[in-house]
Amino acid sequence: MAKKTYDLLFKLLLIGDSGVGKTCVLFRFSDDAFNTTFISTIEIDFKIKTVELQGKKIKLQIWDTAGQERFHTITTSYYRGAMGIMLVYDITNGKSFENISKWLRNIDQHANEDVERMLLRNKCDMDHKRVVPKGKGEQIAREHRIRFFETSAKANINIEKAFLTLPEDILRKTPVKEPNSENVDISSGGGVTGWKSKCC
């Protein structure tokens, strides 16, 4: 019996306009690093980090996407496999907030029906330059029944919390396995499609 180093694999996706801080958010979580220089992401990239939730080792594969329009064709091919999607906008950039609606529509079109979603209001350390009132962010989150966090990759605010909350929500929807079962293939289990989960 081959042994795995993890119990569950959760695939997460980061989407949002170019320059809102998707890559910075990811780097802060995976490597606790921050780069002040803006370098536009044009390739698909991912980080893998293992966390422990409710006694289970969960491997998070977090995909970072290009926010520029010209790369959307490539980006949308990754929606299908995602279990959780983080929508990111920049509180100092009104346009990035307005486009959240568009990103939500993309999710509806390309992602699994039961994908877990979360809204990140990034760059909250620059409150003096805020152009998107908190109330507005909260309103759209409420309307679409999704969680939201105010984050700062630079100041490391709420990053860890956001990246642990989303898997918890996903885990809550994962079917509970009976302790005595062995070699049970639950891929045909009710409600969850598109991914497998096995245990030793």
Added chain:
Amino acid sequence: MERVKMAEESLETAAEHERILREIESTDTACIGPTLRSVYDGEEHGRFMEKLETRIRNHDREIEKMCNFHYQGFVDSITELLKVRGEAQKLKNQVTDTNRKLQHEGKELVIAMEELKQCRLQQRNISATVDKLMLCLPVLEMYSKLRDQMKTKRHYPALKTLEHLEHTYLPQVSHYRFCKVMVDNIPKLREEIKDVSMSDLKDFLESIRKHSDKIGETAMKQAQQQRNLDNIVLQQPRLGSKRKSKKDVYTIFDTEVESTSPKSEQDSGILDVEDEEDDEEVPGAQDLVDFSPVYRCLHIYSVLGARETFENYYRKQRRKQARLVLQPPSNMHETLDGYRKYFNQIVGFFVVEDHILHTTQGLVNRAYIDELWEMALSKTIAALRTHSSYCSDPNLVLDLKNLIVLFADTLQVYGFPVNQLFDMLLEIRDQYSETLLKKWAGVFRNILDSDNYSPIPVTSEETYKKVVGQFPFQDTELEKQPFPKKFPFSEFVPKVYNQIKEFIYACLKFSEDLHLSSTEVDDMIRKSTNLLLTRTLSNSLQNVIKRKNIGLTELVQIIINTTHLEKSCKYLEEFITNITNVLPETVHTTKLYGTTTFKDARHAAEEEIYTNLNQKIDQFLQLADYDWMTGELDNKASDYLVDLIAFLRSTFAVFTHLPGKVAQTACMSACKHLATSLMQLLLEAEVRQLTLGALQQFNLDVRECEQFARSGPVPGFQEDTLQLAFIDLRQLLDLFIQWDWSTYLADYGQPNCKYLRVNPVTALTLLEKMKDTSRKNNMFAQFRKNERDKQKLIDTVAKQLRGLISSHHS
């Protein structure tokens, strides 16, 4: 005969007696003695007496005759005389009476005469006293003058007075007591003069020590003024040369846009203040210090016969002061002012010595000064070596170099050899180069850290020309494109290029005033620039390339950027040639190695891309979740592998601007790495058993890889070149899934073998895993003939494989 003899004697004697008698009659009484002695010496004195008596009687007879002749006259005279006697008596009485009256009247006169006599005596005494005093007064005056001179600190005149007093005046009156006191005091006074003079000298030494700084500052300013005048004279030719050089620089860029002068051409602000002060008239060193004390003291000691003592003392003290002056402050290296003060002190010291050399006779000589200067030079150079090594600011090093040049020029004017200082400046130049390299390391790091690693977008002709003006890039195709458009390189390319030129200017600036030839300057600049390129810039690029979390975006852009920087190296060569005015035909001992640096950086970036991709592949493989004991067959490849392939596909789709060769190599590297990793996954020891079903599932994954390879993710590959990466896996899996052992064993070693790439050791390892599987189900196998048959077959094949292995390895 006896008669004749007696006659002769008698005549002779008679003559003698005659002579004697004439002598008696004519000679004074005093001389008669010797005459009479001569008479008694002879034996004829009786006869002499007879002659004498005879002559006496003759004389008496003549007297009587005479008296008889004048008798009547005599009587008349006697009568006359008796009358006179009476008259005389009368006269006597009158005289006596007159005398008595006179005596009575003259008594007062006698008293007055006594008084007069007394007064005359006094007057004589007074006159003698005055004469004595007249002799003493000059001595007293001189002594008084001496005292005054001592009191008013005029010691040299006092010494002259003292000498005069001792040797001219005092000997004349040496018998007086007060003069003895003076004589006793003279040595003390002399010592006092000596001591006071020495005290003055000490004050003088203290004064020049205190003012050394100011004196040196003044001398340095004078040298600076002189240099400014020289520069004014040379202004015209230099300006012409500069203009020409600048024109050549423009030619390099082939642009009409004027570029601003590099900042490094301007002097730092520290020296500007100095320039302003130079406009004022500065007083000479002689105006700052009163040298008269040393002259007076020298004279005094010379007169006192202690000149050698004075010279020794002066030199000894000045040597001590020299050592103090040459002791640099511990924090001298922190500011330019620290160095300036140090140099001012040294210059001031030697200006004073030079002045004294030329204004005194032998107090200091050339040998003494040269000895001092030699010590000073070695100590100064040692101090400068120590302190300059602490400098980390290239501007400070540059200002220090200018200050040292001024220091050397100043002392050269006074005749001191300064070649060693210029030699040391070449060492400081190396220090300066190191400091520059450190500074530019920071500059490059900032440029690379702040770059966005995206092609530079330009929206107008103006901005296009601005970029082309900064970096020598020529592309007719790009030039024809409409706006907006993009340069292929990112912003760090023109920035790095310009900073390299700034570095070259900074190196050039240090060489000014060092009396180096153009060729020397050119070689030095090339050496420094090579260090900048091969070490500093290379390290900066490598650090970025090796940085954690560097993305493919950055790596790809670095490859493109370094390609363009490499092409610009020839323009840097021209740039150096133009600013050093070394003819292009000159054979350079030093060439620029920039192309090597950029090639190396590019290769490192390429390697990093391959490594980066392979690491991503490894991360995917860690997600692999094979059930090696499965009996069921899925209809599609594993999820992790599908994601992996999608990742690779999208990555190569995005980086279409990656150079073709690099893209091909990256793709091939990824495929090979993936194939190798999958093989290892299959063969690893932890997988002890596996089923045919598991192999079939694994086969689906390999087919997915092959599909990717066939799809041509990167243009430029030959038809099946990329697919060859998976050929080993393909043949191994075909062998096992089709159970084609008879063919394998029969054809092994043949060139055209269908399973040429299957290693028998590998095959055996995998077969063993399948055998274990069968044994585990041994109980059930007993009830199925085909299972028993399969077991036998596995054993047979294993046996044959072992034989094959041993026979071909022995």
